[in-house]
Amino acid sequence: MSATGIGASVRRKEDHRFITGAGRYTDDINRPNQAYAYFLRSPHAHATIKTIDTSKASRMPGVLAILTGDDLAADKVGGLICGWMIHSKDGSPMKAGAHPALAQGKVRYVGDHVAVIVADTLAQARDAAEAVAVDYGVLPAVVDTATASKSKTVIHDAAPDNTVFNWHLGNKAETEAAFKAAKHVVKLDIVNNRLAPNPMEPRAAVGFYDKGEDHYTLYTTSQNPHVARLVLSAFIGIAPENKLRVIAPDVGGGFGSKIFIYAEETVCVWASKKVGRPVKWNSDRTEAFLSDAHGRDHVTHAELAIDANGKMLGLRAHTIANLGAYLSTFASSVPTYLYAPLLSGQYNIPAVYAEVDAVYTTTAPVDAYRGAGRPEATFVVERLVEVAARQIGMDPAKFRQMNFVTKFPHQTPVIMMYDAGNYNASMKKALEIADYKGFGKRRRESERRGKLRGIGFSAYIEACGIAPSAAVGSLGAGVGLWESAEVRVNPIGTVEILTGSHSHGQGHETTFAQLVCERLGVSMDAVTIVHGDTDKVQMGMGTYGSRSGAVGMSAISKALDKVIAKGKKVAAYVLEASEKDIDFKDGKFSVKGTDKTLDFGACALQAYIAHKFNGQDLEPGLKEGAFYDPTNFTFPAGVHIAEVEVDPDTGVTEILNWTAVDDFGVVINPMIVEGQVHGGIAQGVGQALLEGVVYDKEGQLVTASYMDYCMPRADNLPSFKVGMTVTACPSNPLGIKGCGEAGAIAAPPAVINAITDAVGHEDVAMPATPKVVWRAAQKALKKMAAE
Amino acid sequence: MAAVSMTVNGHSVTADIDPRTLLVQFIRDNQRLTGTHVGCDTSQCGACVVHVDGKAVKSCTMLALQCDGANVTTIEGLATGGVLHPMQEAFREHHGLQCGFCTPGMIMSAVDIVNRKGNNLDEHTIREELEGNICRCTGYHNIVKAVEAGAKAMAGSGMKHAAE
Amino acid sequence: MYAFTYHRPETVRQAAGLLSRKDDAKLLAGGQTLLPTMKQRLASPGNVVDLGKVAEMKGIERKGRAVVIGAMTTHAEVAGSPVVQEAIPGLAALAGNIGDPHVRNRGTIGGSVANNDPAADYPAACLAMGATIITNKRKIAADDFFQGMFDTALEEGEIITKISFPMPGKAAYMKFPNPASRYALVGVCVAKRGSEVRVAVTGAGASGVFRWAEAEAALAKRFSSKSLEGVKAKAAGLNADIHADAEYRAHLIGVMARRAVDAAVGK
Ligand SMILES: Cc1cc2nc3c(=O)[nH]c(=O)nc-3n(C[C@H](O)[C@H](O)[C@H](O)COP(=O)(O)OP(=O)(O)OC[C@H]3O[C@@H](n4cnc5c(N)ncnc54)[C@H](O)[C@@H]3O)c2cc1C
Ligand code: FES
């Protein structure tokens, strides 16, 4: 392994600008003469808009325009879209209500966009917003996930029972038979709490229109600028692709929430032409809580069937998924194909059946948030499995081990074909790192101090590297999920990599460069990664679903193959040898059996000066592109073990130890991968212990700031013990599985399994705040006293 | 409008500003120093932390006028003569950042912790002292390591009060 | 934020003069409460009177058996003061646990007491320790000062200049932080001076900080956490929100009170 190649913990190239304050985020971008947008948002969860009177507001100082849904309609600007078609059990297509960027006739959640005020300054725009008089006809709110479909209040005429679809997956009859044959049946009711993604950089957009060129530019906080351009062009109809440039510069975290195409960026770019000036919008945190797409929000009943020997026979789940007031960009895929196909977990379960009802409510749209569907599935599986082990009196690690899939490839009953893994290896390593043997002693030590100690497992699996275009297409995706790359070798041998992946914290500028160093033998300094600009990179699908390594880097790898192949042709002319005798190693072309060599840089120069092969069947230059479309999902998997201590007097849970053993396939940069694991665990612990979006009965958002929405802070978390096992992924050339979401997927059940272990197996809902845990601990203590 | 003068990263600056200008707006919009970020409306996230007269403050919760005559240091003023401050170096070395958005505030807070608590910081102290800084990316693990190492390195480089 | 005119007096007199002359004028101390409120457009003073340059409102001194703290003294200064640490260590510890380091560098005791946030920490210390709030006009006993959520005995134009804490024999404050805001979900301050024991509870009461008579009576008999076993706070009249219902808050009052007593006796 070289110091900068695959497997080295190279320090990040991008860090210099971030640690010196020279990062360039969307809000750091200012255009000459820019105006500011402020969105007037609905104060009601559900209301008709009778009139909007802007007469007073439009006369206020600095106001350039006040635009409403009527103006959008007049300009024939299309609505926001959901790009994944789901069909109900009966074959009918999902019921998608219209989703205009500015409300047309009705508002459907608190924070819905009523009008935009564009003014010289933000303060002026805000002042004017207060003077816009809106006459609302207030309607009842529909907030509760479980009962939304029974409400008499209809949110979209297109969905009379507030139901988007009733979908299912798996074989119902076989699963029922499995349950009939079972010795033990474990049942759980689960609420997977609604979360606000909260990247620390709020969303922002700067749109401007060049009259001379008839061309738009949009700077936006996006994880996939090309998808944004595609949607803004093809569906919303702002401008054809060649007239619209979308740039996502440095982006301060996304976690899914910046995949989607939102009202605000749409309006900024559209309004910039209307007012003839650049239009800038920057979300404040409260707006982010109100209008960034939320995550999770499932209500599930799940059951696991087990035979007399402890073998799993079947699993079934019925889930109601809250999709909020409108279908966000990928909302429909999350509780369906990103969820149910993972319900087999790491286990050999012969029969699985899932039913999912998706509902509208008068709350913010819900879409993918780190893990997207897979944390929900893992929570169902790993809670069931833990409770089952307790119920049949088996050690939870052993119970898992005896049901693990051990032969690969393994076809699950729910679509997925697991291609490689060694789940026992991860479990064994995790048990060792966590000193599982010593737990009993530690528990007694806690008891002496009046504390309750618990240990909890989570053996998760995820389908990542999203993913093969044909597969996702057959499941309803409106796009293909390949990735593109272009390798531009400059005449002196420096390299620019243009990628359709987008980095917003993942460190692509470093890991992608490592691949180039490894393959071309050039130095890290000689490689630049270019991303996030539709004018520079032709096309790409962006970064989410832990896909940039497995898919994005595979595309780069493919393009590098082509560069090397062409380099060999050039070298053959220069070294006056036959192409088949040219080798390429450590940055040098050489002729087999001779000492004749040509440096990669020298070869590049020869490719451009073209003196040696003019007139031959070889084009000058050294630049190659590739599109890579994988053949399967990737299946990262691992075991996390949480050890907690509960203070029964207060209900405070402290996480004492965290062990994570993950199999991500081949790892390019262990330092960065571990960082992804840490961050994911923190978000998963956040879900389990701290975070939860709360709407009141009227549909008002109670958790609209950090005063009420509890973000994980440094003192909520321990340091993590991270280990790895490796089985290479067979479906891509690099063997990478992906690591971005693992922690967030694994952590919640590990925490809840540990807490319930501490409090005598009493059920505990997420977030397990002190209030919740205290009640469970009190019950447990009472029971113990009674025994 | 009201006149304000202060020293920002060693340069004296004077401006006529709307009294409601926050220090962070003055730094970002007026001085065009965009390394200081805004991540919340409730003074809780710490993305905006700078030093005013040597003390860490949230620049989103101060008026620029309150800093009249003060000495302000932002993330851009931490490195001297092109040499990174040991705390900056430590964040890079220990992978204490991912998206980088919280990072300027984290680093300014970390330097302040060392100024107050010395160069030998244990994990518990660091975690408690970071209460006012939220990071969504790193899970804090590597930030804690970076602060610990940066604190030690500051002793070595004699840069205890470098941020003033 | 709405527009306002900014003033920077250098003496209490000047500040008081501005308050009386200017319409809807508001004092600005550390700004850690006022500025976020103004940013969210929940307050709109036409005039802001910044106390930052009023030197006479700063500083900490020991006066006989009392510690007198200037209203513009920051939480960090109180926490770090050798005088407070020696005379009333529980007060220094309380100040060192308000908000986060940045908030402590700006926020002031005067601002906190004047604001009387129902979840703030200082009001509990003032009430339990029997502090006197000194203004430019008069001296007000803590018992008379705190009059309900965000409500105090301060009159229009009155400025807190100092707060005097008589030194307790034993005192400690225990806070159960709100997981999100880190303000007090429940905070209990116990103080014993001579034979008098006072117990003040913050964070929990629907009308702000209050004294817990049953606990005071029990502790007056014997100042030990054992005395509080079986003494239960009533849930009626306590706050209920997404973080804690009234019953849980009532329970926490008991736990925090016992822990505060243990801390006060050095357990
Ligand atoms: C993130 C964060 C966390 C916090 N956590 C806590 C916590 O855990 N516990 C806690 O107790 N507090 C907490 N606070 C509040 C903090 O302690 C404030 O500093 C305090 O409440 C107000 O003090 P200030 O000096 O900032 O006052 P300002 O915000 O300047 O003023 C507050 C109010 O008091 C008035 N006022 C100020 N000074 C005087 C005076 N001398 N005489 C009369 N009126 C005056 C002002 O006009 C204003 O109405 C937190 C604040 C933040 C931002
Ligand atoms: S922006 Fe200042 S604390 Fe969040």
Ligand code: FES
């Ligand atoms: S590095 Fe992204 S928020 Fe901290």
